[in-house]
Amino acid sequence: MGFSKLCIVLFTLQTLVAMALTQPIDQKTAIFREYIGAENNTVKFADVPINPHVEFHYILAFAIDYTTSSSPSPTDGKFNAFWDTYNLTPSKVSLVKNQHSNVKVALSLGGDSVGKQYCNFSPSSVDSWVSNAVSTLTNIIQEYQFDGIDIDYEHFHADPETFAECIGKLITTLKHNGVISFASIAPFEDDEVQRHYLALWKSYGHIIDYVNFQFYAYDKGTTVSQFMNYFQTQSSNYKGGKILVSITTEGSGGLSPENGFFTACNRLKMEGKLHGIFIWSADDSKASGFRYERQSQALLAVPHLQYSV
DSSP: HHHHHHHHHHHHHHHHHHHHSOOOOOGOOOOOEEEEESOOOOOOOOGGGTTTSSEEEEEEEEEEEESSSSOOOOOOSEEOOOOTTSSSOOOHHHHHEEEEEEEEEEEEESSSSEEEEEOOOSSSSSHHHHHHHHHHHHHHHHHHOOOOEEEOOOSSSOOOOHHHHHHOOOOHHHHHHHHHEEEOOOOSOOHHHHOOOHHHHHHHHGOOOOEEOGGGSSSSSOOHHHHHHHHHHHHHHHHTSSSSEEEEETTOOOOOOTTTTTHHHHHHHTTTTOOOOEOOOHHGGGTTTTTHHHHHHHHHHHOOOOOOO
């Protein structure tokens, strides 16, 4: 290659890099999500750093179809707010969305526990549960101006097919009515959990926008190599889905940042497989100043460039 041709190639590369750094990031490939409000430790939307170059989703945890009494019991799809409603109010949702055009807010349903017991998915029938859920959730979503819902049931008093029909019809109806614009599910590696979510995915995967797979539910001490294998397995299970990778800032399990989480993310990014990152949760991250939230968003905001010269 002659000197003049080499100069042209170098100039072209330099121009491409400059253009990439000044162009808006494709929002669809840079999604960061954060659960918030489950532990009632006064964390606020304004506490969490927001990078303007990613699509940022707060996910309030949780709305649960249980009574709010001292001994909660199932309500067959009639949902109540169990998140920190004192600090995470409708006016605060409106404020953070007005201040940040890249922010959306979702509502997570279910969770691991309610009070001192497991939160069980306990419908009386598909029709009754869906009817009650659509009615109560529509009221909550419209009051708070939520943009989407997240499904995070982890215990079940119903078979996988009933779960699939209830959740699938709920998402379908809310989307059809224009109440929500997106929906996600939050499974993890557990036989019972996977049976239910894979049944849902088989019948209704086409209406589910994100899979918030709880990779932090794997064993503590997970290695980068193991994580990459886990990601491949779940990508096969939820074929065609946008699988988001995850960490927990409570340190309970999975591949930690100290052991190479961001190394794994970079590998997936290089392969064009990093659809987004989510963190459980803002409540736990508050004490350490949201270090990993900043790092995750910075990684997502940088485009991965491939050149053919």
